[in-house]
Amino acid sequence: xxxxxxxxxxxxxxxxxxxxxxxxxxxxxxxxxxxxxxxxxxxxxxxxxxxxxxxxxxxxxxxxxxxxxxxxxxxxxxxxxxxxxxxxxxxxxxxxxxxxxxxxxxxxxxxxxxxxxxxxxxxxxxxxxxxxxxxxxxxxxxxxxxxxxxx
Amino acid sequence: xxxxxxxxxxxxxxxxxxxxxxxxxxxxxxxxxxxxxxxxxxxxxxxxxxxxxxxxxxxxxxxxxxxxxxxxxxxxxxxxxxxxxxxxxxxxxxxxxxxxxxxxxxxxxxxxxxxxxxxxxxxxxx
Numbered sequence: 226x227x228x229x230x231x232x233x234x235x236x237x238x239x240x241x242x243x244x245x246x247x248x249x250x251x252x253x254x255x256x257x258x259x260x261x262x263x264x265x266x267x268x269x270x271x272x273x274x275x276x277x278x279x280x281x282x283x284x285x286x287x288x289x290x291x292x293x294x295x296x297x298x299x300x301x302x303x304x305x306x307x308x309x310x311x312x313x314x315x316x317x318x319x320x321x322x323x324x325x326x327x328x329x330x331x332x333x334x335x336x337x338x339x340x341x342x343x344x345x346x347x348x349x350x351x352x353x354x355x356x357x358x359x360x361x362x363x364x365x366x367x368x369x370x371x372x373x374x375x376x
Numbered sequence: 377x378x379x380x381x382x383x384x385x386x387x388x389x390x391x392x393x394x395x396x397x398x399x400x401x402x403x404x405x406x407x408x409x410x411x412x413x414x415x416x417x418x419x420x421x422x423x424x425x426x427x428x429x430x431x432x433x434x435x436x437x438x439x440x441x442x443x444x445x446x447x448x449x450x451x452x453x454x455x456x457x458x459x460x461x462x463x464x465x466x467x468x469x470x471x472x473x474x475x476x477x478x479x480x481x482x483x484x485x486x487x488x489x490x491x492x493x494x495x496x497x498x499x500x501x502x
Binding site (some may be wrong): 245246248252266267270271273274277278281284285335336337338339340341344345347368 | 394396397398402404428429430431433434435436438439458460462463466467
């Protein structure tokens with residue numbers, strides 16, 4: 226588990242404008258690509274929810290609903306280990322730890338619950354966040370897909 | 377998509393499709409218009425046709441909970457599928473709003489009475 230092979234077995238990269246219409250597209254694209262691993266319904270919905278949170282963060286907070294591009298990369302490694310990278314070149318964050326605190330939100334008036342990172346951390350095995358003010362934010366989500374055989 | 381119906385002081389909302397940041401805004405506008413016009417004492421949000429929900433759904437429920445509290449009413453989260461329950465529990469929504477898998481008896485029969493009439497004749501119970 227700790228020794229992740231360097232080369233992915235398969236991978237895809239998508240770039241799309243930071244439009245809220247694309248939140249759904251990003252979820253569907255990820256679940257379409259991961260269908261080759263035959264994930265069970267529960268893990269697929271976990272992954273889709275985590276991806277939705279990260280992509281929504283990029284659109285709502287990264288670009289503050291202004292124009293920009295979101296990059297999403299999905300990689301599949303040996304033993305059905307997946308790694309999803311979601312990157313924006315938006316405003317970035319000075320305090321990543323604060324952003325990851327449950328219930329913290331920088332936009333309460335938008336009715337954001339402040340649970341995006343909590344959901345990502347609960348539904349994925351590993352979450353890494355890299356951010357720099359005015360440069361952007363990169364979120365890396367990792368987990369293993371068990372598939373239907375072990376359900 | 378949002379389907380709304382207010383009968384006998386109860387507003388029933390049937391949500392369908394994906395509930396994310398993109399769709400939550402429209403759903404919120406539709407529900408709030410109905411609540412502020414009809415002043416129901418109970419808001420039943422039916423999740424049985426919601427195909428996906430992230431934390432935007434939590435924001436939607438919390439916001440309506442606040443609004444209903446201000447009006448002295450309650451919010452009921454009805455028939456959430458398993459994948460939605462997981463998100464609801466994580467957020468602790470079950471501590472604020474009643475969660476139920478059975479909506480029978482929660483929504484008055486449409487043919488019974490007009491909600492205007494009942495608002496005039498029913499004494500305040502809470």
